Amino acid sequence: xxxxxxxxxxxxxxxxxxxxxxxxxxxxxxxxxxxxxxxxxxxxxxxxxxxxxxxxxxxxxxxxxxxxxxxxxxxxxxxxxxxxxxxxxxxxxxxxxxxxxxxxxxxxxxxxxxx
Amino acid sequence: xxxxxxxxxxxxxxxxxxxxxxxxxxxxxxxxxxxxxxxxxxxxxxxxxxxxxxxxxxxxxxxxxxxxxxxxxxxxxxxxxxxxxxxxxxxxxxxxxxxxxxxxxxxxxxxxx
Numbered sequence: 001x002x003x004x005x006x007x008x009x010x011x012x013x014x015x016x017x018x019x020x021x022x023x024x025x026x027x028x029x030x031x032x033x034x035x036x037x038x039x040x041x042x043x044x045x046x047x048x049x050x051x052x053x054x055x056x057x058x059x060x061x062x063x064x065x066x067x068x069x070x071x072x073x074x075x076x077x078x079x080x081x082x083x084x085x086x087x088x089x090x091x092x093x094x095x096x097x098x099x100x101x102x103x104x105x106x107x108x109x110x111x112x113x114x115x
Numbered sequence: 116x117x118x119x120x121x122x123x124x125x126x127x128x129x130x131x132x133x134x135x136x137x138x139x140x141x142x143x144x145x146x147x148x149x150x151x152x153x154x155x156x157x158x159x160x161x162x163x164x165x166x167x168x169x170x171x172x173x174x175x176x177x178x179x180x181x182x183x184x185x186x187x188x189x190x191x192x193x194x195x196x197x198x199x200x201x202x203x204x205x206x207x208x209x210x211x212x213x214x215x216x217x218x219x220x221x222x223x224x225x226x227x228x
Contacts, residue, residue: 004158040220042204042218042219042220042221043159043204043218045215048215058215090159092158092159097214098208098214099147099208099214099215099216100146100147100208100209100210100214101147101166103147103149103151103161103164103208104151104159104161104216105161106151106158106159106160107158108156108157108158109158
């Protein structure tokens with residue numbers, strides 16, 4: 001099915017370990033985003049890529065890095081995981097930077113626990 | 116800055132009841148407005164949208180009207196089903212600048228048989 005694919009779906013890390021969350025979309029969208037979702041906090045933007053070759057910080061970028069590998073793929077890396085990064089991570093894409101026209105398509109999420 | 120305020124949940128209803136979830140916003144210019152739905156264990160899905168004042172978005176029996184005079188975009192459904200149980204997010208997308216959407220915190224809906 002067309003859409004946004006995230007891997008892995010679940011992950012448990014020890015404090016200090018590193019990992020990369022993968023995201024790929026097959027809708028030829030230009031813009032991609034990483035959010036985290038925490039209880040009572042709603043969605044918070046970590047990083048986004050308005051177009052291939054560009055990345056920008058969102059609301060909560062500390063402790064994360066991103067790579068826009070190509071138009072389809074946008075990865076999120078935790079270099080040294082901390083318990084505060086326990087969350088559900090969502091990748092999203094949009095046709096263009098102006099999300100007002102079409103909105104977002106979200107992936108199904110990665111549930112990360114840092115112990 | 117932009118902001119979206121949703122009513123706190125959970126909202127608990129019996130099947131076939133009328134649903135209203137309130138959403139108000141603060142934004143400059145003329146943002147687009149959205150409702151997203153998140154079913155348990157899944158990502159958010161776009162439910163409906165409206166791009167200008169007085170527009171009505173509708174999908175799957177849900178409706179919301181863009182009211183610029185009251186800066187509101189309330190979600191309604193005439194008769195809810197158990198399968199509507201989910202978390203509903205109101206969001207706005209700015210009409211300029213960074214274009215990054217602002218989401219509300221979500222309202223949980225629980226529908227009992």
